[in-house]
Amino acid sequence: MHKKLQPILSALSGRQILEAEACTGCGECVKLCPVYAIEPEERLTARGKIDLFKNLLRNEKPPLSFLLGNRSNPNFGIFQDALWKCTVCGQCHFVCPARIDTPNLWEALRGMMGVGGYGPPQEQQEYLQIIKTHDNSFNQPQAIRRTWLEQAYAEGQIMEPVRNILEHPAPVLYFMGCTATYDVTIRQVALDTINVLQKAGIDFAVLGENELCCSGKMKRMGEVQFNERARANIEQFNALGIKTLVASCAGCYKTINEDYPKIAPLNFEVLHVSEMVHRLLQQKLIAFQRSLEVTTTYHDPCHLGRNCGVYEAPREVLKAIPGLQLVEMERNRQKAKCCGGGGGLKLVDHDLQIKASAARLEDAEAIGAAMLTTPCPTCYLSLKKGQEFSNSPVELQHFMSIVRKALDLIGPA
Amino acid sequence: MLFNHGLAYFKPWNFFWTVQTIALAICIIGILFHFIFIFKGRQRSLNQTINPLAMLKRFFLEVLFQSHLLQSDKKRWLMHFSIFVGFIGLSFLSFLQISNIVLLDQHFNFELYAWKGFVGDLFGLLMLVGLLIAFHRRFVQRLPHLRRLANDKTAILLLLSIVITGFMLRSLPMALAPLDQSQKSSFFSLILASLFKVLIPYISVSLSFWQNVLAVLWIFHSLLTAVFLIYFPFSKFIHIIFTPIELLLNASEEDQRRDIYA
Ligand code: SF4
Ligand code: SF4
Numbered sequence: 001m002h003k004k005l006q007p008i009l010s011a012l013s014g015r016q017i018l019e020a021e022a023c024t025g026c027g028e029c030v031k032l033c034p035v036y037a038i039e040p041e042e043r044l045t046a047r048g049k050i051d052l053f054k055n056l057l058r059n060e061k062p063p064l065s066f067l068l069g070n071r072s073n074p075n076f077g078i079f080q081d082a083l084w085k086c087t088v089c090g091q092c093h094f095v096c097p098a099r100i101d102t103p104n105l106w107e108a109l110r111g112m113m114g115v116g117g118y119g120p121p122q123e124q125q126e127y128l129q130i131i132k133t134h135d136n137s138f139n140q141p142q143a144i145r146r147t148w149l150e151q152a153y154a155e156g157q158i159m160e161p162v163r164n165i166l167e168h169p170a171p172v173l174y175f176m177g178c179t180a181t182y183d184v185t186i187r188q189v190a191l192d193t194i195n196v197l198q199k200a201g202i203d204f205a206v207l208g209e210n211e212l213c214c215s216g217k218m219k220r221m222g223e224v225q226f227n228e229r230a231r232a233n234i235e236q237f238n239a240l241g242i243k244t245l246v247a248s249c250a251g252c253y254k255t256i257n258e259d260y261p262k263i264a265p266l267n268f269e270v271l272h273v274s275e276m277v278h279r280l281l282q283q284k285l286i287a288f289q290r291s292l293e294v295t296t297t298y299h300d301p302c303h304l305g306r307n308c309g310v311y312e313a314p315r316e317v318l319k320a321i322p323g324l325q326l327v328e329m330e331r332n333r334q335k336a337k338c339c340g341g342g343g344g345l346k347l348v349d350h351d352l353q354i355k356a357s358a359a360r361l362e363d364a365e366a367i368g369a370a371m372l373t374t375p376c377p378t379c380y381l382s383l384k385k386g387q388e389f390s391n392s393p394v395e396l397q398h399f400m401s402i403v404r405k406a407l408d409l410i411g412p413a
Numbered sequence: 414m415l416f417n418h419g420l421a422y423f424k425p426w427n428f429f430w431t432v433q434t435i436a437l438a439i440c441i442i443g444i445l446f447h448f449i450f451i452f453k454g455r456q457r458s459l460n461q462t463i464n465p466l467a468m469l470k471r472f473f474l475e476v477l478f479q480s481h482l483l484q485s486d487k488k489r490w491l492m493h494f495s496i497f498v499g500f501i502g503l504s505f506l507s508f509l510q511i512s513n514i515v516l517l518d519q520h521f522n523f524e525l526y527a528w529k530g531f532v533g534d535l536f537g538l539l540m541l542v543g544l545l546i547a548f549h550r551r552f553v554q555r556l557p558h559l560r561r562l563a564n565d566k567t568a569i570l571l572l573l574s575i576v577i578t579g580f581m582l583r584s585l586p587m588a589l590a591p592l593d594q595s596q597k598s599s600f601f602s603l604i605l606a607s608l609f610k611v612l613i614p615y616i617s618v619s620l621s622f623w624q625n626v627l628a629v630l631w632i633f634h635s636l637l638t639a640v641f642l643i644y645f646p647f648s649k650f651i652h653i654i655f656t657p658i659e660l661l662l663n664a665s666e667e668d669q670r671r672d673i674y675a
Binding site: 010011013014017023030098099101 | 447450451452453454455456457458479481482485556557558559560562565649651652655656658659660662663667670671672674
């Protein structure tokens with residue numbers, strides 16, 4: 001057997017090899033791939049990746065390589081590049097007539113390439129190393145997870161102090177996530193969420209410096225240590241005795257809600273903050289005060305929509321805001337275009353990510369939306385880059401900013 | 414008992430059996446190697462339990478009827494469904510015919526021949542329709558998401574050649590000799606035969622020339638089917654085996670893996 005492929009094959013399950021064999025080559029996945037739309041290279045599509053993988057495999061099958069000749073010339077470099085130049089958005093899975101579970105296949109293949117020493121790319125390796133050493137993806141001390149909230153309260157940015165769940169058990173855990181904690185340009189999302197929960201009188205608390213990165217990025221980038229880290233988080237969460245975990249980021253939500261239960265069962269429900277707001281509205285614990293006269297469109301984060309099926313809750317919230325007119329982009333819900341921010345693409349090919357985001361803003365512009373909103377801090381930051389790049393006239397607002405304004409809560413105007 | 418299939422011509426059956434047996438052996442070995450390779454995957458699959466009910470439902474809805482394609486693109490569904498049903502039907506008929514000859518040492522009786530004439534034409538026509546749509550999409554429309562790989566083109570052209578030569582072998586002899594009652598059910602071949610009947614008088618060649626043409630066509634057709642069998646495991650045709658398996662396994666697993674289809 002080819003030396004290079006040996007470790008990879010032993011790291012695969014038969015089921016995963018079968019998935020590659022099941023590709024019909026129909027090309028449905030080509031039509032909607034956000035990466036291919038910007039860089040139209042076959043190898044970047046789901047079909048292209050599967051073909052490259054099959055070519056590597058074919059070279060390992062002696063009778064096949066004997067019969068077909070060594071025509072497929074295994075090229076790990078090309079395969080590696082194609083495998084990581086992907087947002088793991090799941091669009092190809094949704095349109096695939098064979099229902100090949102591509103996102104999981106990409107993650108598994110990334111992991112397997114990693115085992116063989118062919119990935120992840122340098123930029124991602126450095127990023128993953130940061131998570132491993134700091135328990136957050138921002139290369140910052142964990143203590144900031146506590147101190148910034150204390151400071152926010154001192155500065156009057158939140159209505160009441162936020163309790164630590166390890167000292168004051170509560171039925172609801174607000175899992176802020178690294179981005180909404182450390183990225184000062186998007187921190188307002190966490191403040192808005194806290195203010196909404198406090199306004200509704202929800203008994204909630206946070207983990208503060210004990211909150212560890214959900215490690216979702218590790219999973220997307222194929223880091224095999226994900227399982228171990230996920231297990232530690234699951235044990236911590238399950239021991240808290242909470243009823244509900246609320247996540248800000250669509251990526252954290254997908255990881256905790258979808259990926260964790262495959263490792264060990266969770267003893268609580270997981271809600272995305274947009275679902276939480278929807279529930280609070282339904283329970284009449286909050287009611288919108290202010291009218292927002294704006295034509296807005298909604299961008300479905302891949303991890304929230306396509307991957308977890310949360311499409312309607314955020315839309316219902318937006319529709320409930322007086323004056324706000326919700327319009328849909330041509331590609332919405334299951335077919336929503338990815339902003340390019342997922343799967344670690346941002347680290348591997350920044351330009352590509354920015355162009356994908358700019359394309360999404362063009363979609364919003366095309367339907368005459370004055371504003372585009374999304375409930376994921378990561379998508380928001382990616383879209384922001386796209387907006388700056390394309391000088392799009394479409395105003396970008398995080399979903400929680402709109403909610404805060406409509407509820408007339410403290411925060412920037 | 415043999416029926417009058419139209420004009421009689423030379424059919425080298427020994428050649429046919431030799432070529433087909435070798436091709437079938439290569440095909441089976443090729444498929445086996447795919448399976449052996451799949452079982453080389455060392456990791457345990459996450460999803461272990463089987464849901465037979467979901468699999469049965471998926472088998473009828475998506476493997477046989479291909480409802481997922483119907484929902485997304487009707488023309489594509491027609492293409493795929495026709496090729497799939499035609500292919501399975503013709504393969505089954507060939508299997509029936511071969512096992513009849515090999516195991517029972519007899520050709521079909523009159524009723525069976527008439528029945529085979531009808532369903533053979535039906536499946537052949539279905540395949541022809543599907544393949545012509547595929548040909549149109551790939552070579553005329555040149556849809557951008559379709560690859561320009563030799564493998565994809567070969568697959569269509571190979572099947573199309575098999576179906577076209579197959580229909581010629583059924584209809585040309587009908588056009589060149591009086592019809593047998595059992596052939597009346599071969600509805601599409603009859604239409605083609607009547608077209609040939611119009612054309613043949615314009616080609617002033619002897620009957621023995623036509624017999625030679627048919628013999629060559631017969632050998633060519635059997636060679637094409639042998640090439641198909643050999644090509645099958647090493648080409649995109651292999652998805653005919655693995656895509657249904659994938660769909661069925663997915664039916665069992667999607668809930669467990671909290672899939673987007675679940
Ligand atoms: S997951 Fe998304 S980016 Fe990756 S190949 Fe599929 S459609 Fe393209
Ligand atoms: S849609 Fe699915 S079956 Fe079709 S080419 Fe893409 S991965 Fe293969």
